[in-house]
Amino acid sequence: MNRSQGKWLAVGAAIAIALPGAAAAQESPQTYLERIEAIDDAGPRLDAVIAIAPEIASEAPASAPLAGRAVLVKDNIETRDMATTAGSLALKDNMTGRDAPLVARLRKAGAVILGKTNLSEWANFRGDRSSSGWSGVGGQTRNPHAIDRSPCGSSAGSGAAVAAGLAWAAVGTETNGSITCPASVNGVVGFKPTVGLVSRTYVVPISATQDTAGPMTANVHDAALLLTAMAGSDPADAATAEADRHAVDFTKGLAEATLKGVRIGVLRKQAGKLPGVLALFDRAVADMKRAGAEIVEIDYEPDETMWRDENTLLLYEFREGIDAYLADLPGVPPARDLAGLIAFDNAHADEELRWYGQETFEEAFAATDTEAYRKALENAQRLAGPEGIDRLMTANRVDVLVAPTTGPAWPIDLVNGDHFMRVGAGSLAAISGYPHLSVPMGQVERLPVGLSFMAGKWQDAKVLRIGAAYERARTAPLSPPSFQDWHQ
Template sequence: MYRPSTLVLGILAAACPLSCPAAAQQTPEAYLQRIEAINDSGPAIHAVVAVAPPESLAIKGKGPLAGRAILVKDNIETRDMPTTAGSLALKDNATGRDAPLVSRLRGAGGVILGKTNLSEWANFRGEHSSSGWSAVGGQTKNPYALDRSPCGSSSGSGAAVAAGMAWAAIGTETDGSITCPASVMGLVGFKPTVGLVSRTHIVPISSSQDTAGPMAWTVADAALLLNAIAGSDPADPATADADRHKPDFTVGLGKVSLKAVRIGVLRRQVGNMPALTALFETALADMKRNGAQVVEIDFQPEARLGKAELAIMLHEFREGVNAYLAGTPATIPARDLAGLIAFNQAHAAGELRWYGQELFEKALAATDDAAYAVARADAQRLAGAEGIDALLRKYDVDILVAPTTSPAWPIDPVLGDNFVDVGAGSLAAVAGYPHLSVPMGTVEGLPVGISFMAGKWDDAKVLRIGAAYERSRSAKLTAPALRNWAQ
């Protein structure tokens, strides 16, 4: 069994002074030492796949993020590091450009420390994958239990922050890829309204659902990051209205009250795990004690929503990845989706040992524009107008809540992930609405989060209510153990 050295324990103590309710801000150099101690050796978290060159690590300016070290997921372009999406086909994808959200981070004084591992192609390549695995970065581990899943494709961003390797990180989500890793690794994760943050120069899956978002220790830190990255981008039409929906997301977070806030509980999405249900009931009691009104909601999404969502993603991935690859350096060996499939077949030992590329193959055949249009209209109606919007209106509630997901399951590269039917995040993902996961406590030492969801452009409201819950929370949080759960 790996036992953390005195150096590593000291590093974690500095990053998590009070069982990690908030990460202490450190210098970029201190974070690099942590990465060397626990990412590349020791417990070998495998959360960070690249570190920025020294000239990029200088602290410049006095903006709101001045000197704060931030990691970004390795499907987001930075001018000084390759952007691989975890694929060997893109290992030399050095475009020399910053995604607009990265430019905004630098402009706010943030230091881009490096790139984080991810589920390869943001977990949209094949069936039975293991969250956090990529051919480039290997298997990311959950710092709370090294043998348990880090969940979701932004697993490296979550694991790096949880293990004290950065002040905060940027992940991306199509459906669950920010909120799930945040939940199982004791972090705040926020998926904004689609269109609040630019997607330009980010390797795509779905133009309908993709967004980047912050992962941090507190709601306030997530809001501070969102301030920096939100805003309109002429190259991304979905962001045309972003500037009109961009207040200072940090204002009032420390004082907002739950008094008279109506909380809609998605009861069918709580699941049937007694320990998780008990923790969720404690969270509801905490909110009621602080003035909230809890309203029970009996709702089950229609089964065809999931089928429509997959049809949308297959069609949009083919179009999006073809366009992205066409703009990569000429030396990249795959120029379109068909080329990626051929590349993986030619490099099967490194790429296809654990799982295949069934989703790539289905996306290549997803060329029926009329069927796509029907699926997109159905999905957005079922998740939005007849889903979240209808529930908020019918039950006269301000917010919808449920557990985010189950505790982390064992990592299994042979059989893949073991997702449990808990949570309702797909509603917010398909509708493109904001979704916040806040730590709720632990089950057998494994973190779990509570989700807060509302309507389009309700990002500030979701953050405010999440921050109010965060202050009211009575459950104790724990620090990462850096050992296997079973030990």
């Protein structure tokens, strides 16, 4: 081992990151910057952080709820002091001078916006065979638990950064799985709130129906604390009209939360077939039962047309949303609409299209059938919401639905792309716009796996309370990141 390797391994060993469920240390922004330099820019080269803020300071008094806490923000969310690139070279100079309302709320609450995190380019909505966590601007993010394994995406950098102790917390965004999957495989907590609880203004869009930002943290309490600061109505985002009514102090009641008498709906058929994941899931269910929960086994198989129609609605909404976003950008960006982005990628194919193409962009450009979109939207949302989560909860009289979030991290493969396992039921929450919490439930061969908690619209506080109670009841051991290849 050479001196540089020894340096970053020593830094990694000294990380004061709390394992999920414990109280996370609040360290100085400067400490996090030193850690980023040692293990993100050098050492194992996680490439989780894509940019550092030019000034690191809090604008709020010491009494503010997030006073001095360092937060990283996914690089599809605008901040006034850094470019917002969505990982694409087309936006590498996109200095808008604007804070997204959710960022403004974080600053008002005392958070220090430390920098931006890498992501799957365009939040993984560009083409086939992509590798989660790769972007033209930021390169390939690595999983701190096994640096040759995927961090999942698209909030890859946010999940990896929290796992590696590069910030107190991070903000991710999700359309379908982009917070919860990286939370699961990086061994952190990720919460996708009800769509409409957090503003999407000045966030690079995919879907007006499904997009939301959410917290990624070391434990459920910190996710609730960050969400409390982020949530609220925004006149520029019609989906948030009811947010102020539901934007409570989400930390309230977490410490006293119990599983006694809570009816847990177990989606056994959505657990997959990998023996290690099944064993962890059985242990998690046993932990909840031991803590007083009533376990209800639910026999559920999704209607496959839900995913077909989700794809139709995402293509249509992306074309409309990205055209509007680009048209509104200040300055002189190299593209003002989706057609311009396609042309830019073709002109910069060596840098942007080396590993995979832009088939999704091209399909979205052609997705102009409004009637087909409306039918797809109605069917997908009906199957995920009223006939999905709502029906399952009502018919079985349960408080929450649980399943493994996803499988363990797969090897990074830029040539062939991701190797997803069909594990979990998170699409129900994503398509319906309902809350979805992923909490670490253990590890399979040193690779983290999360447990999903889902419930109905605006039931965010309940989901967080049940997740916090499970976090305390969990018996499976959790290990800190190794910052090494998996096979070592």
